[in-house]
Amino acid sequence: MMSWMKCCVFPLVLLCMWQLQEGAHACSCLLTHPQTQFCQSDVVIRAKVVAKKAGDGKFNNVKYDIKHITTIKGPKIPFYTLYTASNSAACGVTLTEGVEYLIKGQMRSDGSLHVSSCNYPVPWKSSHKILVERYLMGCDCKITRCDSVPCGISGPTECLWTDQLTDNSVKVEQDKQSACIKRSDGSCAWYQEAASPKKY
Structure with a gap:
């Protein structure tokens, strides 16, 4: 009986603890109006996604090469890359190459641009x-x-x-x-x- 407890119950407990820990780190965003997201963002730009690349290890993220079309809010400098988390559980976003987006993001102290699902980039529309x-x-x-x-x-x-x-x-x-x-x-x-x- 004890051997069965050791070989079966203990791994199940570990699995449950792991699932709880994973859930605790799942992405969670407050539901906010797009205008609030806009106003709280450091940078808002119109840009076209050129390519998706693996992160450089510095941020442990995914990197997108972008073609900067125009700055709507924030510093008047061109951005050529943006970073996002590597998976949706960490609030990462998936962008499509060749598509123009309205991108709202935060600028880090080193000048890099970061976006998340909490201020999700949306395909650019004339409206x-x-x-x-x-x-x-x-x-x-x-x-x-x-x-x-x-x-x-x-x-x-x-x-x-x-x-x-x-x-x-x-x-x-x-x-x-x-x-x-x-x-x-x-x-x-x-x-x-x-x-x-x-x-x-």
């Missing part, structure tokens, strides 16, 4: 021209997520994000078509109307 212009106008505003009613805002510089409500009466998807911007009176409000975008 982003309007949205990123509006996002730039709204970084002084706060977007408050509403998961269940009743919910409200604590001040005039907040916009209520209601996409998560099951009985959402707002027809426009705020995470895809809206930006929370500051108005002339200092308050913030959702903006959906198309405008002449800047040339990005």
Whole structure:
């Protein structure tokens, strides 16, 4: 009986502990509006993925060579590479060669650009021209997520994000078509109307 316990139960306990440890290190991101991701990013660029390469060992990451098209937010320097974690459990992202992306990321002290699934790069669309212009106008505003009613805002510089409500009466998807911007009176409000975008 004791030998069976040693040969079977102990390995099972180790396996369970390993699974718990793996789960503890799984990627976890707060659900945030794309504008919040935009405003909290050090760098926002439009870029085309050229090639995927193994990391150089310094970051233990995957490296993507990119063709920098334009800088939307951040230092006005070209980026030729970006780094991401090597797997999704560590918040790594998988990008497709030949595709242009709207990339939001953080810049390390050595100047390298890092992206994660918490600010996931999305394929570039013409509609982003309007949205990123509006996002730039709204970084002084706060977007408050509403998961269940009743919910409200604590001040005039907040916009209520209601996409998560099951009985959402707002027809426009705020995470895809809206930006929370500051108005002339200092308050913030959702903006959906198309405008002449800047040339990005």
